[in-house]
Amino acid sequence: MHVSPTLLWFRQDLRLADNAALAAAISRGGPVIPVFILEEAGRSPWRLGGASRSWLHHSLAALAGALEERGSTLILAQGPSQRVVEALVSSTGAGAVYWNRRYEPEGIARDAAIKAALGAKGVEAKSFNSALLFEPHTIANKTGRPFQVFTPFWRYCQTLPMAEPVPAPRGRIAAPVRWPDSVPLPDLKLLPARGWDRGFYPFWTPGEAGAHLRLKTFLSQAIHRYDEERDIPSAEGVSRLSPHLHFGEVGPRQIWAAVRGLSASSGVFPPSRGASKFLAEVGWREFAHHLLFHFPTTPEQPLRTEFAAFPWAEDPQGRRLQAWQRGRTGYPLIDAGMRQLWACGWMHNRVRMVVASFLVKHLRLSWNHGAAWFWDTLVDADLASNTLGWQWSAGCGADAAPYFRVFAPVLQGEKFDPKGHYVRQWVPELARLPDDVLHQPWQAAPSVLARAGVTLGETYPRPIVDHATARAEALEAFKSLRRGAGESGDA
DNA sequence: TTTTGAGTTGTTCGA
DNA sequence: GTCGAACAACTCAAA
Numbered sequence: 333m334h335v336s337p338t339l340l341w342f343r344q345d346l347r348l349a350d351n352a353a354l355a356a357a358i359s360r361g362g363p364v365i366p367v368f369i370l371e372e373a374g375r376s377p378w379r380l381g382g383a384s385r386s387w388l389h390h391s392l393a394a395l396a397g398a399l400e401e402r403g404s405t406l407i408l409a410q411g412p413s414q415r416v417v418e419a420l421v422s423s424t425g426a427g428a429v430y431w432n433r434r435y436e437p438e439g440i441a442r443d444a445a446i447k448a449a450l451g452a453k454g455v456e457a458k459s460f461n462s463a464l465l466f467e468p469h470t471i472a473n474k475t476g477r478p479f480q481v482f483t484p485f486w487r488y489c490q491t492l493p494m495a496e497p498v499p500a501p502r503g504r505i506a507a508p509v510r511w512p513d514s515v516p517l518p519d520l521k522l523l524p525a526r527g528w529d530r531g532f533y534p535f536w537t538p539g540e541a542g543a544h545l546r547l548k549t550f551l552s553q554a555i556h557r558y559d560e561e562r563d564i565p566s567a568e569g570v571s572r573l574s575p576h577l578h579f580g581e582v583g584p585r586q587i588w589a590a591v592r593g594l595s596a597s598s599g600v601f602p603p604s605r606g607a608s609k610f611l612a613e614v615g616w617r618e619f620a621h622h623l624l625f626h627f628p629t630t631p632e633q634p635l636r637t638e639f640a641a642f643p644w645a646e647d648p649q650g651r652r653l654q655a656w657q658r659g660r661t662g663y664p665l666i667d668a669g670m671r672q673l674w675a676c677g678w679m680h681n682r683v684r685m686v687v688a689s690f691l692v693k694h695l696r697l698s699w700n701h702g703a704a705w706f707w708d709t710l711v712d713a714d715l716a717s718n719t720l721g722w723q724w725s726a727g728c729g730a731d732a733a734p735y736f737r738v739f740a741p742v743l744q745g746e747k748f749d750p751k752g753h754y755v756r757q758w759v760p761e762l763a764r765l766p767d768d769v770l771h772q773p774w775q776a777a778p779s780v781l782a783r784a785g786v787t788l789g790e791t792y793p794r795p796i797v798d799h800a801t802a803r804a805e806a807l808e809a810f811k812s813l814r815r816g817a818g819e820s821g822d823a
Numbered sequence: 824t825t826t827t828g829a830g831t832t833g834t835t836c837g838a
Numbered sequence: 839g840t841c842g843a844a845c846a847a848c849t850c851a852a853a
Contacts, residue, residue, distance in 0.1 A: 473850065483830055484850050563832075612831080636848090685832060724831090736845040737833045744833090803834085807845080814846075827853080838841085 335362030336427030337508050339420055342368045342406070343439075345432040345462050345580035346395045347540040349500035352460035353430040358501050363508040365424055366399055367407040368392060369416045370520050376438065378631065378715055381708040383677040384578075386529040387538050389522035391579050394539025396517070403504040407514045414446045421455055423512050428456035432580070435468060435621050436715050437628035465584045466492065466618055468625030478626035480635075480730040485622065486615040497585040531675040532711065536575065543576035551590055558606035565669075565680035566753035571610065574712035575678070577617065584614050620716035623730055631719045632700065634728035642728075643809050645696035652695045655796050656687070657705055659759070662795035664771050665745035666690050668758035675758070677711035682748055688725035689739035693806040694797050699726035727810070735810035738803045745771035761791050 338357040345351055346368075357364045373379040380388065396406040409416045417429060429450055434443070443459065450457035461467050466489050472478060479485035523529070537545065550571040554561065561569025576582045591611060595601040602608040627635055634640060647653055655661050659670035669683035679687070684706075691702045699722040706722070707713045723729025727737075749755055752770040756763040762773060764784035769776035773786060774794055781788065788794050 475850090479850080481830065481849055481851095487851090609831090616831080682832075689833090731830070731849085733832080734846065739832090740834060810846090825853100827851100829851095830849090834845090836842105836844090838843105 335360065337363040337365050337424050339417065339424065339426040339429040340364050340366045341417065341429060341431035342366060342395065343431060343434060343580075344578065345583075346391045347543070347581050347583070348395075348398055348402075349540070350462060350497040350583045350586045351432065352462045352498050353432045353458075354501060355498045356458065356460060357428070357430045358505060360428060360430075362427070363506045364404065365407060365420070365426060365508055365512065366404060366505075367409060367416075367420060368395075369413050370408070370410045370522075371413050372410070373438070377704065378436070378438070378707065381710070381713045382524060383529065383532070383709050383711045384713050385522040386524060386532065387536075387575055387579065387677070387711040389517065389520070390533075390538035391581060392517060392520075392522075394541065394581075398540060399505065402501070403507055405507070405511050405514070407512055408517060408520060410515055410520060413442060414449060417446055418449065418453075420512055421450070421453070424508060426455065428458065430458050430460065432462040433459045433467070434463065435625045437624075437631075440625075440628075461495075462498070462583055462585075463580060464618055464621055465489070465494065465588065465614070466622075468622045471622060478622060479619070480623075482616065482619050482731045485619050486612065489615065489618065494588055495585050497583070497589050528674075529677065532677045535572075535676050535678070536711065538575070538579070538581070540581045543573065543581035546572055546576060547582055547587065547590060551594060554606075555591070555594075555610055556604040556606040559609040560606075562609070563682050563748050565683050565749060566751075566757070570681060572678070574714070574717075575710075578712045578714045578717075584617065587614055616720070617717060619730075620714075620720040623720060624716040627730075630723060630729070631703070631715055634726070635723055635730055636728045636732075638813060639726070639728035642698075642813055643696075644698050647695075647697055652796060653691075653697055653701055655793070656691050656695060656697075660793050660796075661690070662774070662793040663690065663741040663745075664755045664759050664762055664773065665741050665749060668749075668755045671758045673706075673709050677709065679710070680754075682744075683754075684721065685725060686739045686741060686744045688722060689733075689737075690741060692726045693738045694741075694799070694802040696802075696806060696809060699723065699728070736807060738806055740799060740803075742771045742799065759792070762786060 338360050340354055340357045348354060399406050447457040554569055558569065561567045591607055592601055594603040602611055624630065656670065659667035661667055666687050669679050669687045673679040688702055691697050692699050703718055703722040706718055720729060724732045727733050727735045752767050755770055762770060765773055765776065765786060769780060773792060774788060786792055
């Protein structure tokens with residue numbers, strides 16, 4: 333019997349294993365036409381960021397290679413998704429379009445429209461879950477409302493059955509008689525013209541194979557020390573899976589199953605405190621998607637509405653923001669983090685919290701600026717996680733950091749980078765300073781600075797704000813917010 | 824139904 | 839040096 337082709341629409345699920353839409357397309361029986369559509373979403377603030385574009389280029393190349401090994405071809409296209417999908421359906425005679433669901437507000441609306449349009453034409457349109465352990469529309473608290481606190485959310489999720497990964501397709505993937513036209517990968521122009529991403533790829537191997545190697549490496553050792561070492565930015569204590577997860581080169585079901593596999597011999601699950609902590613991070617990713625789905629305005633708007641009135645500082649020339657972005661704040665840990673971000677497209681999580689706190693509380697610039705910068709510079713930029721992270725840092729989100737939690741950049745440096753490995757790597761002009769002043773060079777005696785070859789204000793900036801003053805002003809600003817919200821009017 | 828306690832990641836101050 | 843308290847307000851779950 334003749335079965336029409338299935339269009340398999342790849343989006344943020346750039347893998348063959350554990351891909352529910354792919355598995356369904358194959359079991360439907362006809363030829364499978366894998367397609368990726370680059371949609372340049374106009375002026376949307378959340379169109380692909382620069383670092384993400386670079387990663388995507390390499391990930392698509394990897395996916396295309398993996399498909400080729402199975403006798404298939406990745407079709408690349410450009411333009412509004414609905415137009416491209418409809419054009420491909422009519423040019424290939426596809427009778428079905430399958431994809432894995434996404435949870436961003438724009439994506440949900442677009443997918444719904446496409447599903448309706450295809451249905452009206454008699455084309456089978458089906459979507460699947462491959463991105464999450466627990467899809468947002470399936471989770472609610474006992475009052476039927478979305479969770480807003482992580483711990484009860486995660487406790488509840490863990491009482492639910494955990495989905496198994498979908499097995500990878502075996503053998504060749506059936507090809508159509510004739511392949512539709514494809515845009516050559518370089519023509520998508522995903523790579524930056526000036527090559528500022530050249531520092532990324534000593535650290536990263538985009539694609540499904542790279543993702544699995546990273547997971548395997550992490551599970552072999554570091555996961556069991558994760559609860560302690562994840563806070564040390566110079567250590568290899570974290571999984572570095574975030575960009576792979578974002579692009580769907582590996583999925584949470586696979587991670588869960590792999591961690592459970594570690595318990596096979598002992599029967600104890602989770603196998604260690606580190607593993608438990610790591611799985612909770614997977615839970616935070618779930619929680620982020622839960623919040624984005626149920627509170628779709630949060631990429632721009634604070635979840636706690638009183639924060640709309642927050643007295644942000646003036647920064648008319650954008651100098652403070654620029655100092656932060658470029659790693660020229662005069663606080664070594666902050667500057668190290670921001671420079672690592674620029675060089676690698678990634679920043680260690682501990683340092684992300686510190687730089688975020690610094691932007692929002694020390695510089696009192698809106699978290700939206702930080703979210704936008706991270707969006708453009710992170711290879712793991714993810715609307716759900718980025719939004720949660722920034723609103724958490726600013727204190728305006730769900731389960732957010734209390735307003736009085738102001739990370740002290742010097743103290744954080746001394747606690748988590750006591751030997752200065754991290755700062756010396758990313759702020760090399762300070763490398764020769766002794767440990768005891770490395771995190772506060774302005775406290776060093778002139779002779780110490782001279783010996784280290786540091787001239788404050790020339791080779792390295794003086795602090796752009798004073799910690800104690802900035803902290804006091806931040807606390808005052810948060811207090812004013814409270815007064816404003818209460819309309820008590822007292823002086 | 825109402826109450827109570829707990830909740831990712833911190834810092835400072837004073838005893 | 840170490841330690842506990844204080845620094846809000848609100849959501850959720852358990853009692």
